[in-house]
Amino acid sequence: MNRPTAPSPWLPTAPCTPDRCAAHPHTGGDHDTAGTALAVLRLAAGTGTVLLGILLAPAAALLPPAARTGLVRTWVRAVVRAFGVRVRYEGTAPATGPLLVVANHVSWLDIPLVAALLPGRMVAKAEVRGWPVLGVLAALGGTLFLDRDGLRALPGTVREMTGVLARGGRVVVFPEGSTWCGRAAGRFRPAAFQAALDGGADVQPVRIDYRPTGAAAYVGDDPLAASLWRVVTARRLTAEVRMAERIPAARHPDRKSLAAAAQRAVASDSANLPSASVHQRSRSRSAAASSARTPA
Numbered sequence: 633m634n635r636p637t638a639p640s641p642w643l644p645t646a647p648c649t650p651d652r653c654a655a656h657p658h659t660g661g662d663h664d665t666a667g668t669a670l671a672v673l674r675l676a677a678g679t680g681t682v683l684l685g686i687l688l689a690p691a692a693a694l695l696p697p698a699a700r701t702g703l704v705r706t707w708v709r710a711v712v713r714a715f716g717v718r719v720r721y722e723g724t725a726p727a728t729g730p731l732l733v734v735a736n737h738v739s740w741l742d743i744p745l746v747a748a749l750l751p752g753r754m755v756a757k758a759e760v761r762g763w764p765v766l767g768v769l770a771a772l773g774g775t776l777f778l779d780r781d782g783l784r785a786l787p788g789t790v791r792e793m794t795g796v797l798a799r800g801g802r803v804v805v806f807p808e809g810s811t812w813c814g815r816a817a818g819r820f821r822p823a824a825f826q827a828a829l830d831g832g833a834d835v836q837p838v839r840i841d842y843r844p845t846g847a848a849a850y851v852g853d854d855p856l857a858a859s860l861w862r863v864v865t866a867r868r869l870t871a872e873v874r875m876a877e878r879i880p881a882a883r884h885p886d887r888k889s890l891a892a893a894a895q896r897a898v899a900s901d902s903a904n905l906p907s908a909s910v911h912q913r914s915r916s917r918s919a920a921a922s923s924a925r926t927p928a
Contacts, residue, residue: 665865666716674864678715685711701751704773708744708751712871715863717741717848723875725749730797730833731878734820734894735840737806739848740859742840745873747773750836752802755793755824776803790827797831807891811851820898822891828881835890837876837897842869876900 666674685707692700712719733750735742743754754770758777761767770777776792779785793803807825808818828835842848847866850859863869876897884890 666867668865670716671861671865674714674716675860678711678860678864681707681711681714704751705748709748712741712744712748715741715860716866716869717863718868718870719745719748720870720872721749721875722873725875726836726878728800730800730831731802731836732793732797732824732828732831732833732881733802733804733836733838734807734824734898735804735838736898737808737811737818738840738842738845739811739850740856741842741848741850741863741871742806745840745871746804746838749873749875750802750804750838752804753793753796755789755803755805786823790823790830793824793827794831797827797833803827803833807894811849820891820895822887825881825887825890825894828890829884829887833881835879835881835894837879837894839874839876839898839900841872841874843872844869 665671692703695703709719731750731752733746733752735746747754754773754775755778756770756775758779760770760775761777776789776796778789793805796803803824805824807820807822809821810818812818825835827833844866847862847869848871850856879890879893879897881890884893
């Protein structure tokens with residue numbers, strides 16, 4: 633067994649924890665959660681849909697790119713719906729052209745939600761490669777894996793992103809670098825935005841909200857199994873995915889300015905979030921207690 637290593641001090645962290653953030657409200661009793669039978673059915677349906685996608689992935693790889701993209705979008709929408717999540721999309725996805733898609737990060741559900749609207753090469757931390765089932769799926773989907781414990785690896789990942797964008801592709805990244813529960817948000821890290829500048833791509837900001845918030849949140853050292861159970865037992869869990877106006881990278885002098893503009897666009901409707909929150913002021917904490925299981 634490997635000895636535990638000290639967390640890197642430069643890693644993004646969030647004050648969100650499962651006990652405080654990722655729980656069903658306790659105000660309505662059974663009205664707030666689905667029955668056990670329905671929850672088990674959702675869990676089986678969602679897991680089965682994921683496994684079906686993995687089994688069909690080799691055959692899908694033989695399809696033309698347009699057909700493959702359409703199949704992936706249909707599949708990820710089916711995965712989310714099978715887990716009992718209703719989705720509302722606002723905005724029209726660009727049909728073609730290079731695009732850096734950036735979104736706030738609340739849950740593992742963010743990944744299929746964005747992929748259903750704007751499929752592209754995801755950027756995820758290297759640990760995701762070793763996840764059961766989902767790791768295989770990420771690799772098959774062409775995920776760009778980032779070693780978050782090695783700062784020297786970051787420029788190489790940015791170069792890979794730049795190459796994808798320069799060839800007219802899309803890259804999807806969650807620049808907060810860690811999941812937040814949805815009642816507050818982290819700062820957009822600027823490194824990924826260098827790829828948009830170097831690759832001549834626009835930036836597409838996306839905002840993701842969940843109602844109820846806590847049921848979808850996947851934060852801190854929360855086990856994936858616990859998060860899955862909260863999702864399938866949630867009553868009327870709804871995801872709202874809103875696209876802001878695209879931001880031309882060429883209008884900004886550097887990546888910090890571009891990152892700040894994207895963050896403002898994503899946070900522009902933050903007034904709709906609950907006003908009372910334990911996260912109104914962010915604080916630093918150990919990276920080991922931040923989102924260790926979700927893509928950065």
